[in-house]
Amino acid sequence: MVNINCGRIGIIDWFALFVGLLRSVCDLHRMDIFRVLARGANVRKDTKRIGKDVDFSVVETTVKDNDKQITRELDFFHNKRIMKKVEDLKDEKNEAIEDERETSVENEVKEPKVTNIDEATALRKSYKGKVTGEDIPLPIGSFEDLVTRFSFDKRLLNNLIEKHFTEPTPIQCEAIPLSLNGRDIVACAPTGSGKTLSFLIPLLQRVISEGSNGTGLRALIISPTKELANQIFIECDKLSHKIFLDKKRPLQVALLSKSLNAKLRNKVISDKKYDIIVTTPLRLIDLVKNEALDLSTVKHIIFDEADKLFDKTFIEQTDDILSSCNNPKLQKSLFSATMPSSVEEIAQSIMMDPVRVIIGHKEAANANITQKIVYCGNEEGKLIAIRQLVQEGEFRPPVIIFLESIERAKALYHELIYDGLNVDVIHAERTQIQREKIIESFKKGDLWCLICTDVLARGVDFKGVNLIINYDVPRTAQAYVHRIGRTGRGGRSGKAVTFYTKQDSLAIKPVINVMKQSGCQVAEWMDGISKLSKREKESIKKGKARVNRKQISTVPKVDRLKRKRKQDTIEASRKRKYQPKSDDSKPSTS
């Protein structure tokens, strides 16, 4: 059992706690995704730092022994049968055999799984899917249906299978045939349910079938953040691997980075080079305003996290982009895990004969996430609550902690780093390179705890996150759904804990409502407080539920002052060192 004091935890305690946690989890033979992630983790065998009682062999052997078990447990999509085929195919090395492999996929083509409306209704019922609009096509029951029903590109299908995507998720079953039929769609499906592929697969297929006719840019994918744009680009790039248009030239996908932006502006690269561009709104608008990119040839536009891109922060930029894409046949697709009615109304007004797809409940969180709220009394109570999570074995890395502002994120970072926790922080003031490095090491398992603001709340796909902590109550129900959606992805399970204080009595209500919508058991007292009056709803909408929070720190004031004095001394000596001496700046007269 792990024992800690409620006071300040030192570095040794954190390591001992971590190993203790690993051991107890291993003992229980429970599924532990952290074991998968920890394989890449840089756990240094530094006996000076952690003491001699840490037995790494336990961790290592357990990891090896449980490899097969974990792989089996991670097969959430039940793809073992098809994966066996893929593994067999992978052994075939040369190009000739690769061709055979393409034919083998073709030869396996069977009757579509869904052939009539009754089968479609049964499938939709199984995943609680609602599809509304005119002339709705049947959903697909498997990726193989794409070959039977659409002239689907074999290379693209192979790329999908090789990337271990062998069975479509519910949103993919619905959105892929719709988009392949050229329909405008508004799609809402839970976080981590595979929306990215549900727009990438049909988009790539459409671009392939349109062929290489030299018309320039064909498609745009818009995302509200750079991190998400980067992630979509990587996924799109992998899927378009070795795909040629009319057997002439490779399909070209680009991320509109700062450097590509400059190259296009300076005409170092032709704006006709790319078929698909993934971008955030402002970078694109900058190019269009400088007449460095012509959007009149764009036939497909996808808005990921569409409710964000159509809310008041982005609507002007979205509007600018849409008015520059003046192709009358522009196909528009909107995807998100949340779609407030007000946003949906605006979105629907710009679409042609759209189809609306909702998987599950519009405002619900992913059902794989266990949600909990913890009353902390006041700000000091939140740090104690984190330590309690550690004590109770709930703080199982990888963990993400969300805070409402940059200042608070920084302050918590300093607190936890002081405690010796393996932690880093991401917010808008960190450079792009810093952000990328931190994300990379979090994904590799080198970093166990990531503190951030809402900059990482949407879309970012960290595969094995165990726990989300909302250190500060999120401002809206949507923000809550997206934040906690960084866990429980791709069929895995996850936990989310939201801290609240007496100041949050209003702000916590939407959180409880989401918990209820998602089918979580809520205590009777929560049920009682969750009802929002009309006035309260208005207050929340207008941001009046926002709280002026006390600074984060449990360090006594005396120690804080000491720490500050030390930092000031270091800062002053650094300044003195780099300040040019008054005489140095003058030219020598001697």
Ligand SMILES: Nc1ncnc2c1ncn2[C@@H]1O[C@H](COP(=O)(O)OP(=O)(O)OP(=O)(O)O)[C@@H](O)[C@H]1O
């Ligand atoms: N058909 C599939 N089979 C197996 N894994 C899949 C499939 N489709 C998607 N995934 C995996 O599921 C995870 C979540 O997918 P994705 O990032 O597209 O979620 P999302 O619905 O866009 O979530 P969010 O709303 O948070 O943006 C990814 O790791 C992705 O690779």
